[in-house]
Amino acid sequence: MDDPEDVYPLLKSYEGRPAGSGRGKDPVNAPMIRHWCEAMGDANPAYAGADPVAPPTMLQVWTMGGLSGPIGRAAAYGELLALLDSAGCTAVVATDCEQEYLRPLRPGHVITFDSVIESVSPRKTTKLGAGHFVTTRTDIRADGEPAGTHRFRIFKYAPAKASAKASANGSANASAEASVKDPGESRAARPRPVVNRDNAGFWDGVAERRLLIQRCDACGALRFPWLPGCGGCGSPEWTAVEASGAGTVFSYVVVHHPPFPAFDPPYAVALIELAEGVRMISNISGVPHDRVRIGMPVELEFVRVDGGQLLPVFRAPASQAAL
Structure with missing residues (x-):
């Protein structure tokens, strides 16, 4: 079905509800740190040697479930995604993430986490289509002590449909139309800069x-x-x-x-x-x-x-x- 105006209050009611919780499959360990650094080409000596620390950007890695699927996903998050699907927002794209680091992670630390649905945006229209941004916040602990926060944002949307005229005429005609377009005619807005607490x-x-x-x-x-x-x-x-x-x-x-x-x-x-x-x-x-x-x-x-x-x-x- 279409995304009706009255669906947003229902979507917003999921804000603050659990998105998941659990324990990392493995403690922080040197082999995973080494593999990460090799893949990233990061030779910082702090991440090697007898007493390495984990690169801060590995924060989310320790909570991932791998090929077997996510760890401890809560029912509310699945319900929210299903509701968006039923509203026609069947496509999804990851848009951005933010991380905050509170303490260094070292081999042996046991990682636990809790996730919450932090926000659901009003309906937004983009080049991809119309839909809603969903942000989850994950609070991560090492041996029970706060270690960091990871915010992850996705866009669940209904894909924009190509116009029948564009489909019939093909991209060549579309390019020709663009070349003779009135210079004063309005065009798509420029992408907006992402403004966050860091910038x-x-x-x-x-x-x-x-x-x-x-x-x-x-x-x-x-x-x-x-x-x-x-x-x-x-x-x-x-x-x-x-x-x-x-x-x-x-x-x-x-x-x-x-x-x-x-x-x-x-x-x-x-x-x-x-x-x-x-x-x-x-x-x-x-x-x-x-x-x-x-x-x-x-x-x-x-x-x-x-x-x-x-x-x-x-x-x-x-x-x-x-x-």
Whole structure:
């Protein structure tokens, strides 16, 4: 059946109900740490030797059930998914996850966990289709002590149906129609940036037309993108500092395919090295895509796109367009 307006209160009633609980199949152990590090190409000496710690990003691994299926899934979570299926939201895609680390995990730690259905969003319409975002929160313990939190978000949706016209005419005609479309005609909205507790300060700065990067309070290293801790010394203490906005093109690509409704290929996407030494990805404005060059100087500007979203981009000097 279709997803009626009155189904959302029923979906929302599942918030706060258990999604699962259990005990990890194996204690934290050195072989699994080694296999993870080999797969990830991570040679950090902290994860090897006689007294290794587990990479923090393995947090969820210790709760996985493997090929035999999830451990201790609660009935409420299955009921919620079945309800979404009955509302026509039969497809699913994982969208993102967030992790918070409270203590290092070492071989021998016994892992237990409890999961809860944290939130069910109102009906959302995306390029994939219309449906609901479901977020679960898993609190993980090591030998009974809090070790971390894992939030996992999926999108359960009804797949968007291709129009009969597109099916009949084929992609060639669709491309031809796009090429003669009125430039003033509205198009799909740009994807919105994901704002979370780790990067909210950066987007607060953008709203004030300031480009903020992080400086580690312990070792002084600058970093971007925003992270909860220093990749050099590991300190969680940092200060936001404003970048000058000057930079150069360190590398770039010209995107031709696949086309995305919110953009008009070809266009250049560059890795910008800021004067402060950190790098960030940005569109290049002010010059055609085929005039972008490595080493080209660029300056920060802020542009407002559809929906009022303010974004930082980099503009090449007008003199570069004629080169």
